[in-house]
Amino acid sequence: MTEEAPLSSTPASNRPRWGAIAVWVVLFAILGLVGVGLVRSQQGPIGVGAHVPLFSLQTFEGETINVADLRGQVVVINFWASWCQPCEEEAAELEQAYQEFRDQGVVFLGVNYVDTRPEAQAYLERFGITYPNGPDLGTRISQAFRIRGVPETYIVSPEGVLVDVRIGPYVSLAEIRAAIGAPWGNRSDG
Amino acid sequence: MMAKRRALWLVLPAFLGALLVLPAAAQTSEPTDDQVNAIAKNLYCPVCENVPLDVCPTQACAQWRATIRQMLAEGRSQEEIQQYFVEQYGARVLATPPAVGLNWLVYIVPPLALAVGGFALLRAFRNWRRAATTQTATTPIQPEDPYVARLEEELRRRG
Numbered sequence: 001m002t003e004e005a006p007l008s009s010t011p012a013s014n015r016p017r018w019g020a021i022a023v024w025v026v027l028f029a030i031l032g033l034v035g036v037g038l039v040r041s042q043q044g045p046i047g048v049g050a051h052v053p054l055f056s057l058q059t060f061e062g063e064t065i066n067v068a069d070l071r072g073q074v075v076v077i078n079f080w081a082s083w084c085q086p087c088e089e090e091a092a093e094l095e096q097a098y099q100e101f102r103d104q105g106v107v108f109l110g111v112n113y114v115d116t117r118p119e120a121q122a123y124l125e126r127f128g129i130t131y132p133n134g135p136d137l138g139t140r141i142s143q144a145f146r147i148r149g150v151p152e153t154y155i156v157s158p159e160g161v162l163v164d165v166r167i168g169p170y171v172s173l174a175e176i177r178a179a180i181g182a183p184w185g186n187r188s189d190g
Numbered sequence: 191m192m193a194k195r196r197a198l199w200l201v202l203p204a205f206l207g208a209l210l211v212l213p214a215a216a217q218t219s220e221p222t223d224d225q226v227n228a229i230a231k232n233l234y235c236p237v238c239e240n241v242p243l244d245v246c247p248t249q250a251c252a253q254w255r256a257t258i259r260q261m262l263a264e265g266r267s268q269e270e271i272q273q274y275f276v277e278q279y280g281a282r283v284l285a286t287p288p289a290v291g292l293n294w295l296v297y298i299v300p301p302l303a304l305a306v307g308g309f310a311l312l313r314a315f316r317n318w319r320r321a322a323t324t325q326t327a328t329t330p331i332q333p334e335d336p337y338v339a340r341l342e343e344e345l346r347r348r349g
Contacts, residue, residue, distance in 0.1 A: 023306055030299060033292065083237075083250035114236040114279050116253045139236070139280040 045146045048165060052077075052156045053144035057109060059134040060121060065109065067156075074106045074180060075156040079136075079147055081115045082123035087151045090169035090176075091127035094153075097176040098131045106180060111136050113150050155179055221262035229258050229268050232286070236279040243283075 046053070052075075057065045067075065078094060080087040098108040110133035112120045117135065124133055136142050145154065148167070155164035164179045230244035235251050243251055243258075254275075261271045275283045287293045 030295070033295070081250070083248070083253070114250070116250075116257055119253055135278065137278060138276070139282075143280075 043146055045148060045152065045165060045167070046154075046162060048162050050162050051160055052154065052162050053141075055141045055144060057111060057132070057134040057141070058137070059132045060112075060117070060124070061132075063132065065132055065134075067109075070107055070156075071160055072105075072158050074101075074158060076106060076108045076180065077111060077145075077154045077156065078109070079111045079113050079142060079145070079150050079152045080123075081113045081150045082119040083115065084113075084150045086169045088127070089171070090151060091123075091129060093170055093173045093176055095127060095129045095131070096173050097180065098129075100177070101180060102131075108132070110134070111141050113142055113147070114139060153179075219263065221259050225262055226255055226259045229262070229271055230255055232268075232272065233275055233283050234285055236283050242285065 052067065054066075054068045056067070059065065076094075076097075080091070094108065094110075098106075102108075108131035110124075110129065110131060112133055112135045115135065120133070120135065123129075145152075151166075151169050153164075153166040153170070154162055155166075157163045166179065170176050170179075227244040231242050233243040233254075235241045235243055235246040235248070235254075237250055238246055238248060241251075243254055258271055261274065266274075272284065281288055287296055289297055
């Protein structure tokens, strides 16, 4: 004896399942954000040829320096910290280079990275550094340059373009001269 | 004369007692390590990734803890100290990210994902149960073997 199979239920309506669509849209949006974050985190520091990020640096003396106002001059931007041992290796040489090039229109800026003011100022005094230095408040400047650590030095041409990047300390004054002196003029010879 | 002596015996102990208490009062204004670490544990080392400031062993972290100690001694509140660190080193030093901008996702996405996942599982279970019940109800009873059909017929006649 066979029981007749009941009629199967009517198929689901053909209207779109908005709930499921919304979930997938949100999911892909979040994955997109994560992807963008991952890509950004994998980017290295800004490279040679890029326009240098514009920023303002408030020095320990209270002076405000805008990088945009330095157009037309070579700018040496050095990221450092008092707790950074390799930074000490180049500190004296950087000051020597500053003294050598200051009359040739080369500007030196020191950006103090995640440091405490008393220790930073003690560091400057210990190495006799006289060019402008200031704290990187909120790490905004270092984030704009996407630095990976300290010391890092960026040399900017008079046109505002990055022409040299140094990851780690300079080993000698000659290296600093070579980096500043080439290729846009004979500044090292005066 | 006697009155003066009596007064001296009253004033002298009070004076000596004050000498004992006052240094202790001065000591209690110095923040303790526990007070410093209570704030430091809510901050992360700006240099070392994912290391709370209260356990970070580096020299730089020791300097930052000293900064917290100094600010506590100045009478600053925890919120003021945290705000100072945010201004100096960015919002990433906070153990709990501020709920601004895209940081809202950190607070919304996990519970939302849990709720959506739970709801999806619940619907899946219900669908499986409904499908199993429907299948059982709609399976036609057909004897595969004529012998079985005869046996069932015989049982129905006798039973």
